[in-house]
Amino acid sequence: MINAVPPAAIFIIGAFLIPLFRGRLKSAFLLALPVIGFINLLSIPHGMHWNFHFLDYTITFLRVDRLSLVFAYIFHIVSFISILYALHVKDDLQHLAAVLYSGSALGVIFAGDLLSLFIFWEIMAVTATYIIWARKTEASHSAGLRYFLVHIFGGLCLLAGIVINTVETGSIGFGYMGLNGLGTYLIFLGFGVNCAWPGLHAWLTDAYPESTITGTVFLSAFTTKCAVYALARGFPGTELLIWIGAIMTTFPIFYAVIENDLRRVLSYSLINQIGFMVVGIGIGTELAINGATAHAFADILFKGLLFMAMGAVMQQTGKINATDLGGLYKTMPLTCIFCIVGAASISAFPLFSAFATKSMVMEAVAHDHRAIVWFMLLFASAGVFHHAGIKIPFFAFFSHDSGIRAKDPPLNMLLAMGIAAFLCIFIGTVPGVLYNVLPYPVDYQPYTAPHVMAQLQLLFFSALAFTLLILSGIYPAEMRAINLDIDLIYRKFARGFLWFCAKPLTQLRTAFQNFSSGAIGALAKFATDPLIVPETIFKGVQLGVLKALRNSADETTPKIAALEFEINRLIKMRETGRYYGTEVPRRPVGLAVLVSFVMIFFYLIVYMIV
Amino acid sequence: MKKEKKYIFDKPENVQKLLKAFWITLVALLVIDFFIVKHPYFAWEEWPEFYAVYGFVACVCLVLASKYLLRPVVKRKEDYYD
Structure with missing residues (x-):
């Protein structure tokens, strides 16, 4: 046994102590949790720690290797940033849920066996549901309930898969599985729900924009990245993932172009970015896995930054629809700059983070000679600049002047955005630091003349398309409307199912009941x-x-x-x-x-x- | 009537300056492309201005497809689910 404790324990125990503190002490305690966690993390050697015997199986709470560590680093960093961003919130339950949620994400990352993985997985689902409900609107209540039901489905797939797999293999350990047998397919599907695969993605774009301003920042970081980690651990090199990921990168950008709610635009672009990671895992070479994890690391920061910037806009103006916003650069200059840094990072501008991380996935795809996937990803790269890189800052801060003269948000929110913005630029300019902690040794140089040139051409001519379409009036006007997605199936058609149960099915039941009770009476x-x-x-x-x-x-x-x-x-x-x-x-x-x-x-x- | 402060993009000449800088950058990118030695994985990466053309065409297709194909199918009133 080692001296270090599982990072999850620090967060989970710490979460329940939050209500004991008041005022500044509470703020200090909240911020101390990820800091203490990080110091503890640095003292943990590689290997399997905190093993327990349960029935005939070994439960491992702390499996430390390069893959789990890189996720643990970024989870600690982003929980610090998110807690700082949420520091002004005067609701202990929200803090408690958020810290518990972050802690259980760390539990998932370090779980060396499928049982503890499943338990932390489910704590995440429950706490995330509370974080969505915390907005306390009718929309957030129903979106949270739908979120919960979808994740219950995913959790049950996972549990069934774990049981079948454990019976078949005799081991509960969580390592490389690959797709063989029903059990692994069910586990794969369970991970896929959290990963927001096409068709299973609607919970994300449905629920994240309905959560609180601070809650969405937490949510955007953990659930999907835990799934990316789990896939990288259990299913690297699975051919199917390449195609799933390629579709994930492309289809959400069409929605993002016509979506009015800017936080929902970001939710679609979140799916698009995870697509790149999933492709990397599917290819499964050292370069590809490095690319997937590096991009997860960068994505957590820039997507968090963008959600924070939009959250700041929402808090200061009370609005989030593109139709209601515009011209905010005048009075929210700092938020505007941070948003542009996030936008440049997600678009993979040279000197910004995704330039150094997403390109590893692209390189791995090209190295594997997969031309169709490569074209899809390049299309998605141009598209992400279009909808997240330009659309988000343009409609919120520039475009037509909405007349709103809101000020920049409080200091803690600005500081949180500032740290995230700094890290986005830091990874972009000094990628070697991130490369050093990736799972495999890195032999990749992002800053070559052809790469910089190619990326600049791609981005600037995407911008040209945007400019010409805006100037010519062809660009689709933002509209006060919603866009149907796959959740239509359980939001509308489910009502039809309920009617079917309540009317024809009930009548049939009554008729059968009358007949059988009559028959029994006669008998x-x-x-x-x-x-x-x-x-x-x-x-x-x-x-x-x-x-x-x-x-x-x-x-x-x-x-x-x-x-x-x-x-x-x-x-x-x-x-x-x-x-x-x-x-x-x-x-x-x-x-x-x-x-x-x-x-x-x-x-x-x-x-x-x- | 109290006059509101003028901000940077309230002046049309500033917007024009920005657009001008943008056009110059585009031309510069097209020109510099000829002087870059490329190490491509795919043959088409060597074609001159491949990324510029692809980026432009991709975005135009993206916007047109979203506007004319996707929006008519999926757009509903905001209270559709209520």
Whole structure:
């Protein structure tokens, strides 16, 4: 056992201590958590620590290697930035949920086995749901509920996969799996839900823009990047991921162009950026995995920065739709500059972070001679500049003057954005520092003349397209409208499903219930004296024979009279339901025995046939 | 009536200056491209001005497809789900 504790423990225990502090002390305590966590992190040697035996399996809370460390570094950095950004929030529960959420993300990163991975995975889903609900609007409430349901689905896929995989392999360890067998496919799908794969992505663009201003910054960093980590750990080199990732990079940018809510534009571009990482994991070479992790590192910073800038705009103006904003550079100059740094970083301008990270994925794709994927990614690179690089700053801070004269946000928010902006430029200008902590040794040089030239041409001529389209009026005007996405299936069609359950299905059930209860009633009545029917029939036949044998139609023998009396009595008994009396002997078989016989009879038939 | 402070892009000449700088940069990029020695993976990377043309065409296609294909299909009123 080593001296260091699992980083998740510092955050999770720390989270519950937050309500004990007041005022400045609370702020200091919140900021201290990631700092203490980071110092602790530096003291952990590589290897498997904090192992426990549970049933026949080994639970490992702290698997430290280069892959988990690079994610742990950025998670600590971004939790510090996000906590700083959220420091003015006077709601302990929001802080608690956010710190718990960050802590469980660290738990996922360091989990050496699938069981603890699953537990932290689910804590993330629950805390993230609370972070969405914290906005306390009707929209956030329903979006949070949908978020939760989708993640329950993903979690159950994951759990089922883990159980099947553990039974098949006999091990609960979390390492390279690859796609073989049902269990791994289900785990793959569970990761895919959190990774916002095409078709499984709608929770992200649905819920993130509905969360609080500070909450969205946390959300944008952890859930999807944990999934990227899990895929890089379990499924590197899976061919399917290349195509999933390539589609992820392309389809969201079309939505981003016509979307009005700027935080939703960023949510679409988040999917687009994760696509690059997923492609890198799919290719699976050392360069590609390095590219995927480096881009995850950079993305957390610039996407956080962009969400912070838009959050600042939203807090100061109360608006987030492009139709309501514009001209804010006049009174929010600092936020504007930070936003432009984030925009330049996500667009991969030379000297900004993505230039040094996304290009590794592009290089890996080219190295693998995958021309179609390469063209898709290049299209996405031009597109991301278009919708995130230009559209976000242009519509918020420039464009037509909305007349809003809001000021820059409070100091803590500016500082958080400043740190993120600094790191974006730092990674872009001194990429070697990041390259040193990547999973594999890096032999890649981003700053070559052809690369810089190619990127500048791509970006500037994308900008030319934007400029010409704006000047000519062809660029689609922002509209107060929403755009349907795949969540239509569970938001609208689910109502149809509910109607189907409530109306036709319920009517069918009622009809069946009436029929079966009627049948049981008749059966019960019959069972109280099952012999009455054959007895009546027998006596009827007897009477018929006697009547046929007599000499004349009017002749009545005492025997016939007795039989007629007996039959009338039996019929009357059936009609009135009175079976037992002083004059009638009791001879019921009982319903249970009858039903048992019927069941055994059917069982016999089934048995004989099968 | 109190006159509001004039900001940098309130003056049309500043916008014109910015656009002018932009046009000059574009031309410069096209010219410099001929003097760069390339180490391509794919043959088309060697074509002159490949990235400029691709970037421009990609963005025009992106905007036109979004405006004329995607928006008519998916656009709904803001209260569609309420």
